[in-house]
Each structure stands twice: as structure tokens, then as C-alpha cells.
Amino acid sequence: xxxxxxxxxxxxxxxxxxxxxxxxxxxxxxxxxxxxxxxxxxxxxxxxxxxxxxxxxxxxxxxxxxxxxxxxxxxxxxxxxxxxxxxxxxxxxxxxxxxxxxxxxxxxxxxxxxxxxxxxxxxxxxxxxxxxxxxxxxxxxxxxxxxxxxxxxxxxxxxxxxxxxxxxxxxxxxxxxxxxxxxxxxxxxxxxxxxxxxxxxxxxxxxxxxxxxxxxxxxxxxxxxxxxxxxxxxxxxxxxxxxxxxxxxxxxxxxxxxxxxxxxxxxxxxxxxxxxxxxxxxxxxxxxxxxxxxxxxxxxxxxxxxxxxxxxxxxxxxxxxxxxxxxxxxxx
Amino acid sequence: xxxxxxxxxxxxxxxxxxxxxxxxxxxxxxxxxxxxxxxxxxxxxxxxxxxxxxxxxxxxxxxxxxxxxxxxxxxxxxxxxxxxxxxxxxxxxxxxxxxxxxxxxxxxxxxxxxxxxxxxxxxxxxxxxxxxxxxxxxxxxxxxxxxxxxxxxxxxxxxxxxxxxxxxxxxxxxxxxxxxxxxxxxxxxxxxxxxxxxxxxxxxxxxxxxxxxxxxxxxxxxxxxxxxxxxxxxxxxxxxxxxxxxxxxxxxxxxxxxxxxxxxxxxxxxxxxxxxxxxxxxxxxxxxxxxxxxxxxxxxxxxxxxxxxxxxxxxxxxxxxxxxxxxxxxxxxxxxxxxxxxxxxxxxxxxxxxxxxxxxxxxxxxxxxxxxxxxxxxxxxxxxxxxxxxxxxxxxxxxxxxxxx
Numbered sequence: 001x002x003x004x005x006x007x008x009x010x011x012x013x014x015x016x017x018x019x020x021x022x023x024x025x026x027x028x029x030x031x032x033x034x035x036x037x038x039x040x041x042x043x044x045x046x047x048x049x050x051x052x053x054x055x056x057x058x059x060x061x062x063x064x065x066x067x068x069x070x071x072x073x074x075x076x077x078x079x080x081x082x083x084x085x086x087x088x089x090x091x092x093x094x095x096x097x098x099x100x101x102x103x104x105x106x107x108x109x110x111x112x113x114x115x116x117x118x119x120x121x122x123x124x125x126x127x128x129x130x131x132x133x134x135x136x137x138x139x140x141x142x143x144x145x146x147x148x149x150x151x152x153x154x155x156x157x158x159x160x161x162x163x164x165x166x167x168x169x170x171x172x173x174x175x176x177x178x179x180x181x182x183x184x185x186x187x188x189x190x191x192x193x194x195x196x197x198x199x200x201x202x203x204x205x206x207x208x209x210x211x212x213x214x215x216x217x218x219x220x221x222x223x224x225x226x227x228x229x230x231x232x233x234x235x236x237x238x239x240x241x242x243x244x245x246x247x248x249x250x251x252x253x254x255x256x257x258x259x260x261x262x263x264x265x266x267x268x269x270x271x272x273x274x275x276x277x278x279x280x281x282x283x284x285x286x287x288x289x290x291x292x293x294x295x296x297x298x299x300x301x302x303x304x305x306x307x308x309x310x311x312x313x314x315x316x317x318x319x320x321x322x323x324x325x326x327x328x329x330x331x332x
Numbered sequence: 333x334x335x336x337x338x339x340x341x342x343x344x345x346x347x348x349x350x351x352x353x354x355x356x357x358x359x360x361x362x363x364x365x366x367x368x369x370x371x372x373x374x375x376x377x378x379x380x381x382x383x384x385x386x387x388x389x390x391x392x393x394x395x396x397x398x399x400x401x402x403x404x405x406x407x408x409x410x411x412x413x414x415x416x417x418x419x420x421x422x423x424x425x426x427x428x429x430x431x432x433x434x435x436x437x438x439x440x441x442x443x444x445x446x447x448x449x450x451x452x453x454x455x456x457x458x459x460x461x462x463x464x465x466x467x468x469x470x471x472x473x474x475x476x477x478x479x480x481x482x483x484x485x486x487x488x489x490x491x492x493x494x495x496x497x498x499x500x501x502x503x504x505x506x507x508x509x510x511x512x513x514x515x516x517x518x519x520x521x522x523x524x525x526x527x528x529x530x531x532x533x534x535x536x537x538x539x540x541x542x543x544x545x546x547x548x549x550x551x552x553x554x555x556x557x558x559x560x561x562x563x564x565x566x567x568x569x570x571x572x573x574x575x576x577x578x579x580x581x582x583x584x585x586x587x588x589x590x591x592x593x594x595x596x597x598x599x600x601x602x603x604x605x606x607x608x609x610x611x612x613x614x615x616x617x618x619x620x621x622x623x624x625x626x627x628x629x630x631x632x633x634x635x636x637x638x639x640x641x642x643x644x645x646x647x648x649x650x651x652x653x654x655x656x657x658x659x660x661x662x663x664x665x666x667x668x669x670x671x672x673x674x675x676x677x678x679x680x681x682x683x684x685x686x687x688x689x690x691x692x693x694x695x696x697x698x699x700x701x702x703x704x705x706x707x708x709x710x711x712x713x714x715x716x717x718x719x720x721x722x723x724x725x726x727x728x729x730x731x732x733x734x735x736x737x
Contacts, residue, residue, distance in 0.1 A: 114586060119594065221563060224557075
């Protein structure tokens with residue numbers, strides 16, 4: 001495999017990661033506000049068919065993407081209303097919505113099965129596209145992939161470098177303290193859940209109008225990505241930069257499963273096909289393992305040099321959720 | 333009292349023995365379907381998938397058209413782990429169709445092979461057609477006597493040879509990709525048939541045989557299931573990114589042609605050959621070189637008519653094209669429709685190739701070596717049906733995995 005082929009392949013990895021990235025960033029925003037939106041799998045499918053249907057009917061890709069965001073925002077509104085106003089279990093509501101969204105998408109999508117629809121075209125950036133290595137990797141993508149690059153840094157800046165972002169972290173970590181400082185915690189949770197949902201909703205048309213264009217019902221191959229996005233959110237430690245790394249790692253593993261197939265004929269093809277999924281779960285385990293008591297005991301028993309290295313490694317990977325994640329807030 | 337109980341016990345045992353004898357193959361339990369009947373289809377994908385499943389569904393409509401009293405009912409998206417029917421087995425779903433009045437069930441995927449066998453054995457009074465299976469092939473490797481089952485398959489090897497030839501006549505880079513599903517006997521022989529067709533036409537066109545590259549990448553199933561298979565979109569992209577300018581699809585869905593259109597729209601000259609369904613080129617005619625497709629209707633109608641009249645016999649059918657006209661909807665089991673993207677010269681050469689096949693050209697003749705170099709067919713030896721059906725590896729000259737474990 002020559003260098004150019006590898007570069008083009010890696011550029012494909014970045015493009016294919018874009019939908020997962022939107023879902024992960026959207027969920028990160030939501031969970032930073034203290035709300036768990038478990039509906040991702042259903043939201044992605046429903047927004048995929050919603051966006052595709054609107055784009056087919058109107059011929060407008062923009063309306064298709066907006067429809068996807070609207071679907072995501074509406075599903076998130078249900079999550080917010082049932083958990084904040086009705087004080088129902090966020091996990092239960094999200095899970096039911098994940099199933100409902102999936103089945104509804106297959107039902108509503110029947111008229112759009114395998115029809116030819118609009119698709120986002122590549123938009124190479126003049127001059128930048130010719131930069132060696134960086135050009136083919138980053139600057140010959142489509143507008144949605146550029147947006148996926150930008151959203152990582154924009155959301156990171158918002159969360160960690162702005163005053164409203166500080167308040168966002170506050171309502172997810174210590175909502176009572178944020179309330180004392182004048183934050184309308186529940187209203188902010190509503191707003192961030194809906195915004196996060198809209199970003200999650202962008203993942204659907206990012207598939208159906210771009211990387212996996214069209215709609216093929218059960219055969220669309222989108223069922224399951226929502227759950228992966230949820231696990232990457234945890235892997236990402238509720239940090240957009242780390243979450244983006246997780247999304248790209250997952251996409252890279254999928255690509256490696258293909259390119260290694262002829263190189264490693266001794267390994268059953270199924271292993272390479274399935275590997276990205278258990279590998280992500282394994283990474284998730286490593287991220288959370290350092291919080292366990294038995295790990296502390298194991299570390300204590302290690303020789304000092306090894307303990308030092310292992311502790312630093314585990315500390316670097318450690319991630320803790322927002323302290324009030326999933327906990328309803330009452331001002332009284 | 334004891335005497336009465338003993339008599340009841342004796343009569344019960346006698347009754348069980350008599351009933352067992354009847355059910356144990358003493359006589360056929362298959363009744364003719366009669367003038368009006370319902371038949372059921374268990375479909376692996378959605379009925380309108382523009383692929384394998386739609387070819388079957390359309391065949392069901394053909395049966396309804398050909399046999400006035402026939403009525404089709406069906407269940408779609410039936411595969412291992414399908415979210416459509418959690419906790420339900422394929423044979424249980426077939427029983428649901430029977431409960432709705434179906435007297436004959438068609439199972440349309442090799443993924444259902446074991447379940448179709450179980451169902452046929454559990455319901456000796458129901459006719460069963462198992463597409464792509466070999467359970468009742470007396471000369472096959474997996475023979476099980478089931479008088480209520482018939483296997484039907486088209487000789488798609490010819491369709492794939494034509495597809496391979498089309499690819500070779502069009503490719504500018506000499507690199508042909510094959511988007512493979514899971515690895516089994518069927519998929520090995522079809523990918524290999526495509527390779528044989530490509531190799532033959534590549535050489536016939538005066539090219540250096542050594543310059544032809546033919547690579548197979550398997551996704552793991554007939555369509556994409558995240559967490560189970562590789563992503564066919566990614567596979568197709570990887571082919572095109574690596575200089576493969578024609579991708580032949582071996583899967584049930586349309587990713588190869590969809591991605592070819594994306595690359596073509598961006599200015600890269602690439603093409604695709606979809607699979608299974610006559611109308612598969614409609615998705616992106618501008619990059620479609622043609623499509624080898626199944627035409628299940630005639631075989632289904634003829635077989636179901638035997639069940640209707642009481643002339644049913646369990647058999648293994650491996651039906652070829654009608655060489656007088658491979659696209660005759662009433663006689664040809666497999667066909668090939670040329671795509672709009674096929675060039676005029678290539679089209680002429682392809683016609684000649686098809687005419688040669690019709691005239692007796694056989695590409696499954698030695699010398700043919702397996703991928704590991706072992707001689708499979710010595711020089712001049714013609715492959716038997718068993719050697720083609722149960723091909724153990726890909727062929728020498730093909731790149732890609734041959735076995736799944």
C-alpha cells in the first residue's frame with residue numbers, strides 16, 4: 001500500500017467518523033448539563049430518515065440537515081420534559097425512545113427505500129488541498145466533515161474557556177451552587193439538552209445524505225452506532241477533544257479491519273470485522289478501571305517503578321462523570 | 333377398575349404406535365394445494381431492497397400472476413439477530429405464516445438453512461422451498477432426505493462470469509475489486525466465477541494476464557450489520573481509493589454502485605456492477621456497467637404447480653440461463669442486463685462472450701489451481717457440479733481470504 005493510498009484511506013476515516021463525532025459531541029453537551037440522553041440510537045436512525053426524506057422531497061440538502069437537527073431536538077425535548085419536569089427516570093425514558101425511534105424510522109422509511117437521493121459533494125479547499133500530507137488528509141473533505149473538525153474545538157472552547165461554559169459545568173457538577181450564583185438550572189438543562197439533541201440529530205443525515213447515502217431500512221447499517229457513540233462519550237471523559245479522539249479511533253479500527261484482511265489471512269475475517277466494537281469496550285474498561293478499589297490494592301502490591309508508570313497511565317486515562325449526572329434538581 | 337385402567341393404557345399405547353407409524357414416513361402427508369391456496373415467504377431483507385430479497389418478492393408476484401388461485405404472504409428482515417423479531421426463531425416465524433393459512437413456505441436465504449431443515453422436519457405436511465440450499469441434493473455433501481423440501485438455485489456462476497468479463501473489458505487500471513459477503517461455498521464459487529470471466533476477457537482483449545489484479549474483501553454477511561460486519565461503504569471506498577476502478581458487488585445491497593457514483597461525480601472514472609436484482613442499476617445508471625440477476629419466478633411457479641397438482645417431488649434444482657435469451661422472464665433463471673455506463677466496444681465484446689458461453693465455452697476447465705497453489709482441476713479436466721458448488725478456496729491469482737476460520 002503506497003503513501004497516497006494510506007493518506008486517502010485515512011481521509012476516509014476522518015469523514016466516516018464525522019457522524020459519530022456529532023453524536024458524541026451532542027451527548028457530551030447534554031451530559032455536561034447533568035442530563036443523560038440515552039436515545040441516541042433511535043435519534044440517529046429517525047433523523048437519518050427524516051433528513052433523507054426532506055432532502056428527497058425538496059431537493060435541498062440544507063433542509064435535510066436542518067430536519068435531522070429538528071428531529072434530534074424534538075427527541076431531546078421529550079427527554080428533558082420527562083426527566084426535568086415530570087421527574088421520570090432519564091435512563092428508562094431514553095432507552096424507550098431509542099427503541100421507539102429505531103422502529104419508527106424503519107416504519108416511516110418504507111417509501112424511501114433504495115431511492116436515489118441528493119448527496120453532499122466534496123468541497124476541496126483551494127491551495128490548502130495541495131499541502132503535502134495535510135491537504136489530502138484534511139482539506140479535500142466535504143463541508144460536513146469540516147464542520148465536524150470545527151465543532152470539536154468550538155464546543156471545547158465553550159465548555160472550558162467561556163463563562164457560560166463554566167456555568168454549564170456548574171449545573172452538571174453542583175447545580176445547587178450554580179443556582180445560588182443565579183443560574184436557572186432547569187431552564188439551562190432544557191436548553192443544553194435540546195442543543196445537544198440537535199447536534200446528535202445532525203449525525204443521522206450525516207449518514208443518509210453523506211457517508212452512507214440513501215435509506216435501506218434494516219439494511220442501512222446504522223443500528224448500533226448510537227450505543228457506540230454513548231460509550232465513546234464515556235471514553236471521552238465528557239471532554240470534546242478526548243471524545244473526538246475516541247470517535248476517530250473507532251473509525252480507524254474499522255478501516256484497519258478491512259486493510260488488514262488480506263495482510264493477515266490467518267486471522268478469521270469475523271475477528272477483524274467485529275474487533276472495533278469489543279476494542280472500544282476494552283478501552284472503556286481501561287478508562288474506568290482506575291476508580292476501582294481492587295486496582296488500588298493491585299497497584300500497592302506492585303514494585304515501585306512499575307507502580308509509578310501504571311499509576312500515571314491510569315490517571316491519564318481516568319475520567320469521572322459530572323457529579324450530578326442523571327440527578328434531578330429541585331430549587332428547594 | 334384395574335382392568336379398565338389396563339385397557340385404557342393398552343389402547344393408548346396402541347394408538348400412539350399407530351400414529352407414530354403414520355408420521356414416521358409410512359406415507360406422504362403432503363396434500364395437493366388445490367385451486368386456491370396461500371404460500372408464505374420468509375425473506376432475509378426488506379421486500380423492496382433492490383437486491384436479493386426483491387428478486388424473490390417479485391418472483392412471488394410472478395407466481396400469483398401465473399397461478400390465479402395463489403396468494404402470497406411474507407415476513408421480511410428475517411435473519412439471525414434481526415431486531416425485527418427479537419427472541420423468535422426463523423422456524424417459529426414460518427409457523428406464524430402457516431397459522432395464517434400458508435401451505436407452502438419459501439425460505440430465501442442460506443442464513444436460514446438449519447431453520448428451514450428444522451421446519452421441514454417438524455411440518456411434513458407443509459411444502460418447503462429452500463432457495464440456495466443443498467439439503468436435498470442427493471449427491472451433495474449435506475444430504476438429508478425430506479420429501480416436503482425442494483432446493484432451488486440459479487446458476488449465477490454464468491452471471492458472475494459475465495460480470496467479471498464486463499469489468500475486465502472496462503477497467504483502465506486492471507484492478508477489479510469484489511465486495512464479498514460472508515465466506516462460504518456459494519460466495520467462493522461466485523467470486524471465483526467472476527474472476528474466471530475477468531481473466532478470460534482480459535486476455536482476450538490482448539492484455540497481459542499478469543497485469544490483472546482481482547481482490548476480494550469480505551464484509552461478513554449479506555448486508556451491513558454494525559458490530560457484526562465490516563461496513564460495505566468503507567470497503568467500496570477503500571477499493572476506489574486504492575486504484576480499483578471497477579467493483580463487482582456480491583452483497584445484497586447497493587453500496588458499491590452508490591459509492592461509485594460518489595467517486596464518479598468527483599471526477600474519478602470508476603464503475604460498479606451490482607447484483608441480484610434486475611433493476612439494481614437504477615440507483616446510479618451513470619456508473620453501472622450491468623447487473624447479473626436472479627429470475628426466481630419461473631422455477632417457483634413450476635415447482636409450486638407440482639405441489640398444486642400432487643406431482644411434487646423433492647429435488648435439487650440448479651437452473652441455468654436460457655441461452656436463447658438470457659433475459660427471457662419466463663424461461664431464464666439467471667440473466668444479465670447491460671448498464672448505461674458500458675462502452676460500445678465493450679458491449680460488442682461482451683455479446684460475443686455471452687454467445688461463446690451459449691455455444692459451450694466453459695471456464696471451469698483445468699488447469700485451475702486453488703489459491704494455495706494446489707491443483708484443483710488438471711489440464712483439460714471439466715469441473716463437476718460438486719467441484720463448483722463446494723469450491724474449498726478462492727482460485728490462484730485472486731487476492732483475499734479463502735476461509736472464514
